[in-house]
Amino acid sequence: MRRIxxxxxxxxxxxxxxxxxxxxxxxxxxxxxxxxxxxxxxxxRLVEFRGEEQVLGNVGFTGEVLNVAGTCSYTDRRVSxxxxxxxxxxxxxxxxxxxxxxxTYYYFVAVTRTDQAVIHREVFPITVRFAPGQNRVEVxxxxxxxxxxxxxxxxxxxxxxxxxxxxxxxxxxxxxxxxLRFRVPVE
Numbered sequence: 001m002r003r004i005x006x007x008x009x010x011x012x013x014x015x016x017x018x019x020x021x022x023x024x025x026x027x028x029x030x031x032x033x034x035x036x037x038x039x040x041x042x043x044x045r046l047v048e049f050r051g052e053e054q055v056l057g058n059v060g061f062t063g064e065v066l067n068v069a070g071t072c073s074y075t076d077r078r079v080s081x082x083x084x085x086x087x088x089x090x091x092x093x094x095x096x097x098x099x100x101x102x103x104t105y106y107y108f109v110a111v112t113r114t115d116q117a118v119i120h121r122e123v124f125p126i127t128v129r130f131a132p133g134q135n136r137v138e139v140x141x142x143x144x145x146x147x148x149x150x151x152x153x154x155x156x157x158x159x160x161x162x163x164x165x166x167x168x169x170x171x172x173x174x175x176x177x178x179x180l181r182f183r184v185p186v187e
Contacts, residue, residue: 035148035160036114037070037086042173043165046105050097054180059095061103066091066138068164072148072157080153084146088164092128094135102129106167107141111148114161119149123167 048060065088072084086109094101105128110121128137148160168176 032156033158034070034072035157035162037068037162039065039068040163040165042176043168045176046166046168046172047175058097060097062093063105063166064091065164070162080150082148082157084148086143086146086162087140089140092137094130108165108167109143110163112161112163114159
């Protein structure tokens, strides 16, 4: 009797492990990798200057993409897309020349063929409010539905990239390429 109870307990424990493994991994693993999710170097920072000189005293608002993370699932629908979810962590700053306690920033999310053409690009607003005395705010934005079309069900997610960046003026892009940085200090 004791031996049967031990065997029964072992079967229950092992079946519990299998159930947990299924919940963690899902019913079926993806047949391929997720597309890379990243920020574009030239557009991952935004610095607004008030005035001609690029000095700390003229910095208005700043923004920076700190991290981009994505998950995906391959679907079995006729069009056979890859459905992707994205989380983007931003840091926003209010510099000495900022003229308000609220700022609406604009960032884009683009789906591209790896190192090739843009398939789809969309711009999103994000409004940030700075409390009195607050000069830096971190925000995580979630984009729950990005549908990446595939020509065939065998086309891998490694053929695509999801790129995030700020909408910038040509002068702001040039500033980013120069390697200069102004980060609003935390007080």
